[in-house]
Amino acid sequence: MSPTTSAPIIDIEGLSLAYARDGRTNVILDKLDLAIPRGQFLVIVGESGVGKSTLLRVLIDLAKPSGGTVTVNVDPAIRTPMALVFQDARLLPWRRVLANVAFGLERLGMPKAERCARAEQMLSLVGLGDLGGRWPHQLSGGQRQRVALARALAVEPEVLLMDEPFSALDSFTREGLQDEVQRIQQKTAKTVLFVTHDIDEAVYLADRVVVLAGAPGRIAADVTIDQPRPRARRDAALVEAARQLRGELSRRSADL
Amino acid sequence: MIRLRATGLALVGLVAFLIVWEAAPRLDLVNPAFLPPPSTIPAALLKEIASGAWLVAVIESLSHYVIGLCVGAGAGMALGIVAGMFRSFENLTAWVVRLLRPIPGLAWVPFAIIWFGVEPRAAVFIIAIGVFWIVFFATQGAVRSVDRDLIEVAQAFGFRSPLARLAKIVLPAATPGILVGLRTALGQAWMAVVAAEIFGVPGIGSRMMQASSLLSTDIVVVYMLTMAALYGLFDTAFVALQGWLLRWRP
Numbered sequence: 001m002s003p004t005t006s007a008p009i010i011d012i013e014g015l016s017l018a019y020a021r022d023g024r025t026n027v028i029l030d031k032l033d034l035a036i037p038r039g040q041f042l043v044i045v046g047e048s049g050v051g052k053s054t055l056l057r058v059l060i061d062l063a064k065p066s067g068g069t070v071t072v073n074v075d076p077a078i079r080t081p082m083a084l085v086f087q088d089a090r091l092l093p094w095r096r097v098l099a100n101v102a103f104g105l106e107r108l109g110m111p112k113a114e115r116c117a118r119a120e121q122m123l124s125l126v127g128l129g130d131l132g133g134r135w136p137h138q139l140s141g142g143q144r145q146r147v148a149l150a151r152a153l154a155v156e157p158e159v160l161l162m163d164e165p166f167s168a169l170d171s172f173t174r175e176g177l178q179d180e181v182q183r184i185q186q187k188t189a190k191t192v193l194f195v196t197h198d199i200d201e202a203v204y205l206a207d208r209v210v211v212l213a214g215a216p217g218r219i220a221a222d223v224t225i226d227q228p229r230p231r232a233r234r235d236a237a238l239v240e241a242a243r244q245l246r247g248e249l250s251r252r253s254a255d256l
Numbered sequence: 257m258i259r260l261r262a263t264g265l266a267l268v269g270l271v272a273f274l275i276v277w278e279a280a281p282r283l284d285l286v287n288p289a290f291l292p293p294p295s296t297i298p299a300a301l302l303k304e305i306a307s308g309a310w311l312v313a314v315i316e317s318l319s320h321y322v323i324g325l326c327v328g329a330g331a332g333m334a335l336g337i338v339a340g341m342f343r344s345f346e347n348l349t350a351w352v353v354r355l356l357r358p359i360p361g362l363a364w365v366p367f368a369i370i371w372f373g374v375e376p377r378a379a380v381f382i383i384a385i386g387v388f389w390i391v392f393f394a395t396q397g398a399v400r401s402v403d404r405d406l407i408e409v410a411q412a413f414g415f416r417s418p419l420a421r422l423a424k425i426v427l428p429a430a431t432p433g434i435l436v437g438l439r440t441a442l443g444q445a446w447m448a449v450v451a452a453e454i455f456g457v458p459g460i461g462s463r464m465m466q467a468s469s470l471l472s473t474d475i476v477v478v479y480m481l482t483m484a485a486l487y488g489l490f491d492t493a494f495v496a497l498q499g500w501l502l503r504w505r506p
């Protein structure tokens with residue numbers, strides 16, 4: 001393996017983010033170190049307010065860190081190293097589903113026919129191949145989130161960032177989408193950085209779970225989930241891993 | 257069924273209105289020279305059309321209307337977008353806007369005549385000013401209230417320049433609000449047409465003034481109804497366009 005491919009695809013070193021409000025400094029992240037190997041499905045769990053979403057926002061350049069470095073080891077020719085799926089689907093209501101999926105491609109100088117073809121392909125990948133002509137308001141919550149996933153995948157990012165993408169969905173829909181994401185990740189071998197506050201979701205999906213705790217958020221646990229895929233939800237090893245993580249989280253919260 | 261009933265009632269109201277209007281001059285409650293009964297209007301309209309004056313006046317007014325509307329709405333949208341997108345521009349213009357906004361369009365008539373003469377351009381100017389503020393404020397408000405979350409989507413996908421933000425998110429997201437302003441402007445501009453032409457620029461307004469000086473009140477009414485009809489036509493077409501542009505809404 002060449003050094004470039006064995007190096008972590010994302011290397012976060014000493015990342016801090018703080019902002020001043022009402023004369024007080026709020027520290028969201030404080031000197032965070034995290035290296036993400038290529039192809040890993042990394043899930044970050046933590047209570048709300050520990051800076052999980054902020055970390056993703058820094059990576060996609062929606063928030064400026066106040067210190068530290070983020071190194072992204074991808075071919076500089078790639079114009080969309082990362083794509084983000086938001087917690088709420090955030091589809092553009094004035095675009096039909098297909099045009100929503102093609103949104104990110106419009107920046108890449110791709111001819112329209114090719115954009116449409118790619119978008120069609122991505123819609124099929126998320127199981128909505130025949131809904132391209134609908135308006136977003138005609139979709140269910142789960143379908144909207146699938147479209148958002150297709151929109152992110154369409155730009156062929158090296159790293160897929162997902163910010164509590166299923167937390168607003170009912171549990172039945174959520175489980176369906178978890179399976180879908182797992183299937184797609186296995187198929188495309190993408191690096192995924194997935195943020196959630198749901199520990200069962202974390203152990204079910206992850207190759208590795210990182211627990212953020214405290215304010216500012218620090219890494220409280222870093223656990224490898226070494227179960228073969230596809231996984232069973234009630235797998236004893238997963239249930240045990242979840243139990244341990246819960247213990248870790250409550251211990252950390254008690255310390256603070 | 258309810259809809260049918262509403263239409264029926266509206267019709268009854270209109271007929272009652274026409275009857276009262278017809279009766280008033282005929283029963284000598286008002287001088288027929290001051291208020292012509294509606295039954296005389298069709299003949300007056302035909303006469304006006306036959307003389308060619310009607311078509312000329314309508315075409316002239318329509319051209320003032322359309323050009324004034326386009327200029328005023330275009331400027332209002334452009335500046336409204338800039339003011340809505342850039343806080344610094346809004347601050348820069350805040351007091352100028354406060355100063356100029358309360359001045360009614362008609363107060364510009366003296367300058368319109370001095371700058372442009374009694375020419376179509378003067379009418380266009382008056383109409384454009386009337387339209388400008390409505391569209392400016394509607395656009396600015398609509399642009400400012402665009403969902404920040406959607407702008408973040410554009411940024412996350414790499415659309416980071418103001419122009420890309422405008423084309424991909426701001427303009428489509430602000431379209432409903434801008435259209436509301438434009439529809440108001442459509443009506444406001446008709447009022448400005450008469451006002452602008454009454455001081456002499458040829459068109460429906462000046463034709464009405466001529467007729468009234470000859471006490472041809474039936475001709476005045478012909479043009480009043482002409483304006484109502486034209487406005488109705490434009491508004492109907494606009495609502496259809498609006499429905500098509502906003503077909504994405506639930």
